[in-house]
Amino acid sequence: MRAFIPPELPPNPPVELAGLHQHLDRANQALGRLDGLTTLLPDTKVFLYLYIRKEALLSSQIEGTQSSFSDLLLFESDAEPSVPIDDVEEVSNYVAAMQHGLRRIAAGFPLSLRLIREIHAILLRGGRGANRTPGEFRRSQNWVGGTRPGNAAFVPPPPERLMECLDSLERFLHDEKHKLPILIEAGLIHVQFETIHPFLDGNGRLGRLLITLLLCFKGALREPLLYLSLYFKTNRDRYYDLLQRVRTHGAWEEWLAFFLEGTEITARSAAEAAKQILTLFAKDRDRIQTIGRAASSALRVHEYMQKKPLVGIGAVADELKLSIPTVTVALDHLVRLGI
Template identity: 35%
Template sequence: MKKPYNLPLLPIPFDAETELVFYKKVVKASSKLESLKQKLRYSLVNESFIQLLTLHESVQSTRIEGTQVTFSEMLEDNIDQKQDWEKIEVRNYQSALQKGVESVQMGYPLTERLIRDMHVILMENARGSTNASGEYRKIQNFIGPTKHIKDASYIPPEPQLMGNYMTNLERYINGHPYQKEEEDMLHPLIKAAIVHAQFESIHPFLDGNGRLGRILIVLYLLQSNLIDSPLFFLSEELEKEKFKYYAMLNGVRAIGREKPDWKSWIVFFLDATIRMAEHQYEKLDKAEQLYNVGMKKLNQPSTKKVWGALFARPIATVHQIEKATGLAPATVRKSLTQLVQLNMIFGDDRKRNRRYYQYDLIRIMSE
């Protein structure tokens, strides 16, 4: 009979040699993140880019959990708002992420209370255990290919231990309220990797643990001032190597090993961070070039304003552009017609509520 894993509490000790391996990668990852942060700070499309990044993250993180919805479909969903469970999960992810980001940016710590509040948002009208949203599980769960515990690849700690584990995680995230903990001087990127893996191993909720755990990565980096806005997300990179991601998390739980393998997981996390920061820098660079090339083609201030609005909504209706710009409907239509004639955007064949598509930007964000 398989038993729940006796998960060690945090912090995790590392020898000097292992920390040196980490820090070589941390230096590179930190440099890449700083470059992305500086480029975004002075970018003309920064607010639009962050909006699209958060939507893209929401799509990628839910895809890791098995949804098939695409980035383009979610851009259309901004217009449709269909009651499709996959799209509801992506919208909920966006809302939970926004809740967390706003709380951290206002100076509130990353606490158990905030985690539970985000879980409520994440599970609203979604599949899974909505009746237990915001509550730590009271029954034993497990991770595996079937619905039988005998086939489980991992059995998290018993439900009565959830409070202890989550209190320990909160203290690890925020530090002891009355004393400086000398023993844990790890860089925030290394701690972000540990926080994510520990949360996934605790598996405190009946559903939504993977998505919530990935939100914790960006919130911890925000709280640590490593980033100053939600400009960096890992889910796209993790989704590309989904089974390696799961295998590395299982290594932390000593599955198939004599002892937990934190080193391989943290190296994997840091390598993914480096690749993702580089990739997002390239996306931002291409988006800026597209914006600037378009601006040079246009003379009318109103058309330039409409062009800029399409960088926040690459699929939009006249009504949406009107709301975003404050321009009159007739002015918006005239500007959109000009952009279509220049092949900068494309309209569909609807007679009413015609949609306009900024395909070049969609491709950049989806690459």
């Protein structure tokens, strides 16, 4: 199979937006409600802590990594996970890469090829990706599927054309003249990045991560609350089929309908999850209030563990400036209450 050089964005002929208006309206409404929810959350960090780690797990699992949420928490607490350390390290790197990108964008740094390389360097540091040139665009030919380019399902641009494709993508990213809706732009950029496949490894994870970073960079989200990995994982065959149909048939409208539907479903699910977490924490606080004099310290421990669900008694005592016996009693109450 010959290497594929993607045409520049925006597509020519232009995307037929008329047939996508309903999808786009529903996706924008769901995204707007999710973004608005951030003003109602008493502490967005609690929800983000859980949600970013869930996304890191799902995105890494798409690439074959075997790790659970508890494995990640154990690793972050310097304890021993139940799966190979490389698997958990990859998930932890995803969390760190996402946080780095968000910090840079919040500080005013543009979403650019330079930032993409920085994020990739963190994504692949240590673990199995350490020997796959983290933070460097590839200098050799890669392929998707098969054992060699000749029998591959897809062959990205050759290395000598790589920077040409990437520079074009970066220009589109910062070109305000096309005036496309942000979600349409995000859908186009995701396909283009996956088609260019600029790294030897980590392209899928980084491509999914870029969706959220782009929405934050463009101001569509105040907090990084939208992650499509579960939708892509659930519809894996359809996802890969549509990526390929864009390349072979220019089927942008099919892909964008799928992408917008995923955005709507995911945004609604995230908003519902946030509401359920708020309700759960409120019920827990009401139950803790019934235990009498120990309620004050138990509430503090409960609030701390929302941000760090797996932690040692000594660490909680140090952080909250409580005695170990006080923390122990508080935890006993939380266990007895089923919290």
